[in-house]
Amino acid sequence: MTHGTKRNRTVSAEGVARVEGEGSLRVVVHDGSVSEVSLDIFEPPRYFEAMLVGRHFSEAPDITARICGICPVAYQLTACAAMEDAARIDVGERVRLLRRLLYCGEWIQSHALHVYLLHAPDFLGCQDAVELAERDPSIIERGLALKRTGNLIMETVGGRSVHPVNVRVGGFYSAPDPGAIAALAEPLERALEAALATVSWVSGFDFPDVLGSYRFVALRENDQYAIESGRPGSSDGLDVSPRQFAILSVEEHVARSTALQARIGGRSYLTGPLARYALNAPLMPEIVRQSAHAAGLGPTCTNPFQSIVVRALEIVLACDEALRLIAEYEPPDPPADEVVARAGIGTGVTEAPRGLLLHQYEIDAAGTIVRARIMPPTSQNQLTIEEDLRRVVEGGLDLDDDDLQWRCEQSVRNHDPCISCAAHFLDLEVERS
Amino acid sequence: MSVVAPARPTLAVWKFASCDGCQLSLLDLEPELLALTRAVRIAHFTEMTRAHVEGPYDISLVEGSITTSDDLARILEVRKQSRYLITIGACAATGGIQALRNFVEPGEFASMVYAHPEYLRSLDTSTPISDHVVVDYELRGCPIDRFQLLEVILALLAHRRPVVATHSVCQECKARGTVCLVVAGESACLGPVTRAGCNALCPSIGRGCFGCFGPSEGANVDSLTSWLRTHGHSDEALTRLLQTFNAAAPAFRDGATRLVATSVTLGENPRGRKERL
Numbered sequence: 001m002t003h004g005t006k007r008n009r010t011v012s013a014e015g016v017a018r019v020e021g022e023g024s025l026r027v028v029v030h031d032g033s034v035s036e037v038s039l040d041i042f043e044p045p046r047y048f049e050a051m052l053v054g055r056h057f058s059e060a061p062d063i064t065a066r067i068c069g070i071c072p073v074a075y076q077l078t079a080c081a082a083m084e085d086a087a088r089i090d091v092g093e094r095v096r097l098l099r100r101l102l103y104c105g106e107w108i109q110s111h112a113l114h115v116y117l118l119h120a121p122d123f124l125g126c127q128d129a130v131e132l133a134e135r136d137p138s139i140i141e142r143g144l145a146l147k148r149t150g151n152l153i154m155e156t157v158g159g160r161s162v163h164p165v166n167v168r169v170g171g172f173y174s175a176p177d178p179g180a181i182a183a184l185a186e187p188l189e190r191a192l193e194a195a196l197a198t199v200s201w202v203s204g205f206d207f208p209d210v211l212g213s214y215r216f217v218a219l220r221e222n223d224q225y226a227i228e229s230g231r232p233g234s235s236d237g238l239d240v241s242p243r244q245f246a247i248l249s250v251e252e253h254v255a256r257s258t259a260l261q262a263r264i265g266g267r268s269y270l271t272g273p274l275a276r277y278a279l280n281a282p283l284m285p286e287i288v289r290q291s292a293h294a295a296g297l298g299p300t301c302t303n304p305f306q307s308i309v310v311r312a313l314e315i316v317l318a319c320d321e322a323l324r325l326i327a328e329y330e331p332p333d334p335p336a337d338e339v340v341a342r343a344g345i346g347t348g349v350t351e352a353p354r355g356l357l358l359h360q361y362e363i364d365a366a367g368t369i370v371r372a373r374i375m376p377p378t379s380q381n382q383l384t385i386e387e388d389l390r391r392v393v394e395g396g397l398d399l400d401d402d403d404l405q406w407r408c409e410q411s412v413r414n415h416d417p418c419i420s421c422a423a424h425f426l427d428l429e430v431e432r433s
Numbered sequence: 434m435s436v437v438a439p440a441r442p443t444l445a446v447w448k449f450a451s452c453d454g455c456q457l458s459l460l461d462l463e464p465e466l467l468a469l470t471r472a473v474r475i476a477h478f479t480e481m482t483r484a485h486v487e488g489p490y491d492i493s494l495v496e497g498s499i500t501t502s503d504d505l506a507r508i509l510e511v512r513k514q515s516r517y518l519i520t521i522g523a524c525a526a527t528g529g530i531q532a533l534r535n536f537v538e539p540g541e542f543a544s545m546v547y548a549h550p551e552y553l554r555s556l557d558t559s560t561p562i563s564d565h566v567v568v569d570y571e572l573r574g575c576p577i578d579r580f581q582l583l584e585v586i587l588a589l590l591a592h593r594r595p596v597v598a599t600h601s602v603c604q605e606c607k608a609r610g611t612v613c614l615v616v617a618g619e620s621a622c623l624g625p626v627t628r629a630g631c632n633a634l635c636p637s638i639g640r641g642c643f644g645c646f647g648p649s650e651g652a653n654v655d656s657l658t659s660w661l662r663t664h665g666h667s668d669e670a671l672t673r674l675l676q677t678f679n680a681a682a683p684a685f686r687d688g689a690t691r692l693v694a695t696s697v698t699l700g701e702n703p704r705g706r707k708e709r710l
Binding site: 062066069113173260 | 449463464501504529534678
């Protein structure tokens with residue numbers, strides 16, 4: 001909905017589509033400049049941090065999975081990391097590798113969903129993927145097959161794709177049968193080809209000429225592209241432990257949002273594919289770096305609309321990683337380490353498909369959760385999403401209202417916000433005063 | 434005589450308080466998804482499309498529970514606009530995990546999470562859709578099974594009754610030949626009182642059922658809990674088991690309440706919560 005003249009108008013959208021959850025968008029243009037931008041999140045609060053208090057530490061992975069049906073593995077594995085930190089145990093190598101495989105499944109599933117069903121229709125002027133499929137079914141079929149492969153990994157390792165059941169603090173309830181894991185190779189080989197074709201496809205889209213100035217924050221590891229573990233780092237030199245990061249990132253509750261908004265040192269930052277690429281691209285396997293080069297990406301990508309290319313690259317990476325992991329698979333035996341509760345605080349961080357996820361729990365000696373803090377990626381990205389909107393509107397003042405609204409929605413979708421996580425999504429209101 | 438092709442029935446998907454996982458199950462149909470979009474017209478599905486077609490709708494799928502006054506008004510409107518209203522998932526059928534707020538003092542949870550609870554417009558309870566409007570069919574599960582969802586939609590399109598089991602997970606275990614975890618003494622299991630639909634997934638990996646499909650028909654929770662009690666499972670652990678994703682489902686809620694009421698103090702006092710009504 002928009003009203004006013006091009007120099008003075010309000011653009012608003014109540015219920016932004018093709019995002020996970022409910023939120024609305026409001027932009028006010030006054031005298032040719034943007035005077036107000038807000039992404040309001042009105043997803044009904046569910047009070048997870050409160051529900052967790054009084055529960056046993058072993059319940060956190062399954063309970064927090066219910067924050068988000070799109071990225072339940074991120075929640076489960078971050079909860080496990082935090083609980084294992086509290087118990088001061090390190091799980092064995094085989095469990096770590098199996099967790100990374102499971103997480104690769106979720107990255108493939110979630111990224112394929114976003115690239116094909118949620119984001120690509122914007123670049124092709126389609127309302128949705130069904131309209132896109134009417135033009136060329138083979139493209140959407142390719143995307144759905146990719147997504148299926150991600151789900152297949154999650155089903156094989158986790159038992160099911162939405163809210164897997166096999167994850168527990170310390171490891172897994174049972175180690176998947178090597179035959180079942182080996183059977184993933186064939187679909188994954190095809191998925192890798194489809195992922196490479198996806199990169200070529202999306203890198204040919206027309207991207208609006210918008211460059212952001214981002215402070216990127218992502219996990220880093222010494223020897224691999226961080227997914228299921230790592231140390232928080234930033235493009236401006238931050239390199240801290242998960243526990244220090246939990247102190248540095250301060251969340252604030254504002255009136256128009258049921259998501260808390262995070263800042264570090266009073267300033268916004270961005271997590272997710274663009275941040276991971278900027279900080280960790282040299283650690284991408286050769287096949288991914290070649291694909292990035294062919295797609296024309298430099299060492300960093302600061303055009304938020306090109307996040308779709310980076311997301312496609314991360315599908316390639318996840319397929320390649322998954323193939324390596326299944327080739328080397330050895331069932332963890334026992335499937336889980338025993339975890340004995342001890343009083344203390346545990347912090348866990350992992351890279352959810354849409355960005356850094358942090359869990360922190362305080363546990364008493366009986367293993368009961370006394371305090372819980374969960375910082376999802378969308379809370380951390382919300383301020384940056386608003387800053388992007390401002391740039392997009394400033395660069396798009398000559399667009400008519402409908403096109404400007406669509407551009408704004410697309411700009412929000414660039415960051416794959418999960419509003420169910422952050423507290424659902426976008427109604428756009430454009431006000432030209 | 435000329436034959437006019439009938440218009441495709443319209444399908445709308447509505448979200449209330451939830452995690453999006455059950456509506457994702459529709460997209461997870463993957464190979465069947467495009468075929469489905471040829472059989473029905475997607476009229477409203479925010480997670481998938483910008484396009485919106487005004488009602489009325491032939492089929493509405495409703496995910497999530499009612500936790501705000503705005504949502505309460507919205508579900509009444511969805512009902513008015515829908516020929517068939519089908520709820521999908523545990524949140525819509527029983528209030529979901531967020532119904533744990535029903536067991537504490539009003540406002541207690543909000544003040545634990547938000548610095549300014551006064552900014553929120555949230556009800557003190559999370560309630561199932563059937564508390565507010567007539568529901569034509571409830572599909573259970575946290576999450577639902579996507580093939581059950583397909584079955585329900587196909588049945589509606591064919592004007593027949595959906596074939597969805599109402600017996601227990603316990604029977605599914607027997608059918609697939611899984612060794613009983615309860616009898617083997619390994620873990621507490623809600624299989625005997627939980628609705629089938631997952632094909633006894635958790636017991637098949639050596640994990641006790643945690644009740645995500647909610648109570649089965651005629652569930653005898655007291656019988657199960659008293660048996661588990663005598664086999665070394667604490668009242669506290671059993672109460673937590675019942676008070677998770679379907680905590681406010683009457684059979685689980687009352688089972689937990691009676692467990693607390695009949696608790697003998699053996700070691701720790703159970704932390705069972707009594708639902709505020």
